[in-house]
Every structure is written in structure tokens, then in C-alpha cells.
Amino acid sequence: MATWSLPDPPKLPHLHTPSDNAQARSWIAQFRTQAVPKELVELSFARSSGPGGQNVNKVNTKATVRCLLGASWIPLWAHQALRQSPHYVASSQSLLVTSTASRSQSQNLADCLSKLHTIVLAASSASVVNEASEEQKEKVRRLESVEKVRRRQLKESRSAVKRGRSRADWD
Numbered sequence: 001m002a003t004w005s006l007p008d009p010p011k012l013p014h015l016h017t018p019s020d021n022a023q024a025r026s027w028i029a030q031f032r033t034q035a036v037p038k039e040l041v042e043l044s045f046a047r048s049s050g051p052g053g054q055n056v057n058k059v060n061t062k063a064t065v066r067c068l069l070g071a072s073w074i075p076l077w078a079h080q081a082l083r084q085s086p087h088y089v090a091s092s093q094s095l096l097v098t099s100t101a102s103r104s105q106s107q108n109l110a111d112c113l114s115k116l117h118t119i120v121l122a123a124s125s126a127s128v129v130n131e132a133s134e135e136q137k138e139k140v141r142r143l144e145s146v147e148k149v150r151r152r153q154l155k156e157s158r159s160a161v162k163r164g165r166s167r168a169d170w171d
Contacts, residue, residue: 006034009075015127024077024128032121036113040073042066043109048100063108064098065116074120081123095119 007030010023048062069079070093082088087095097119099111132140 006036006040006073007031008072009124011076013076015077015129018131021129021131024075024124025130027075028121028125028128031124036067036073036117036120038065038109038113040067040071041113041116045105048103048108059105061103061105061108062098062100063105063112064096065109065112066092066097067095067116069093069095075124077127078120078124081126082119085119085123087119 007027009027009031010020012020012023015021015024042065044064044066045060046062046064047060066089067074069082069088074082082095083090085095087097089096095116097112097115099108099115101111102108
């Protein structure tokens with residue numbers, strides 16, 4: 001029996017530390033290069049609507065892929081984002097993806113698997129926090145100091161206006 005596998009994600013329910021984010025980024029880099037094998041999902045086919053004339057009435061070209069959210073290849077930290085996805089089915093705790101883009105069953109299946117890959121990749125990447133570069137940190141420090149100087153000048157000018165009001169001799 002052949003084994004179909006994707007890289008096992010780290011068992012991290014949340015990404016809190018830079019180490020967690022580094023592990024997640026590593027898994028995402030591996031996952032990005034691979035496709036979801038059809039053996040890891042539940043497949044079904046139905047008659048499609050749309051273009052194709054009589055063909056759509058005779059051939060089951062609509063592809064439907066269902067994948068349980070608890071599948072071992074879906075990272076735990078992505079579950080919350082996947083639950084918010086329009087592809088999430090709460091009653092079965094699964095992701096449901098369909099395709100009727102083509103008149104070919106195999107092309108629709110490939111489209112479904114590609115969509116599923118994209119959905120899982122987007123959800124797992126959404127919560128990964130990238131570390132700012134030294135260049136970016138320096139830019140932020142410069143902007144903060146410029147803002148501090150500008151604020152101080154504004155406060156001094158307002159103070160001078162108010163001081164000028166209090167010294168006036170109105171007699």
C-alpha cells in the first residue's frame with residue numbers, strides 16, 4: 001500500500017513565540033511546494049450544470065472534495081481561521097470544496113484539490129507573524145523620534161500663545 005503524505009505540521013494550537021512562528025513558517029514552506037493527494041480526502045462526483053449541452057446531463061463531472069478539519073495534515077493553529085471560511089461545514093466539522101469549472105471530471109477534481117490547498121495555505125499563513133527586519137525597526141525608530149520632536153514643537157508654540165495671552169495689560 002502506498003503512503004500519501006504531506007509534511008506533518010508542528011503540534012502548536014497557537015503561535016505565541018518567535019520559535020512557534022519559525023516552525024510554522026518552515027511547515028508552510030514545505031506545504032507550499034506539495035499538492036494535496038486525492039487519497040487524503042473524500043471525493044464525490046455529481047451531474048454538473050452549466051456549459052456542455054447534453055454532456056452535462058449524462059456525465060458526473062461536478063467534483064466535490066470533503067476534508068475533515070481534524071485531518072493530521074491540517075495545522076492546529078489554522079483551525080480557527082478555517083472555521084471562518086465559507087467552505088467550512090459545521091455539521092460535519094469539515095471543509096467542502098466543489099468545482100464545475102470544466103467539462104472534465106479529472107480537471108474539476110484537480111481544481112478542487114488546488115482550491116483546498118490554497119484555503120489551507122491561506123488559513124495557516126494568516127496567523128504567522130513575521131519578524132521585522134533591522135532596517136524596518138530603524139525606520140520606525142526614526143519616525144517615532146521625528147514625531148516626538150514635532151509634538152514637542154507644537155506644545156511649545158501653543159504654550160507661547162497662551163503665555164502671550166496672560167501677560168497682556170488690558171488697562
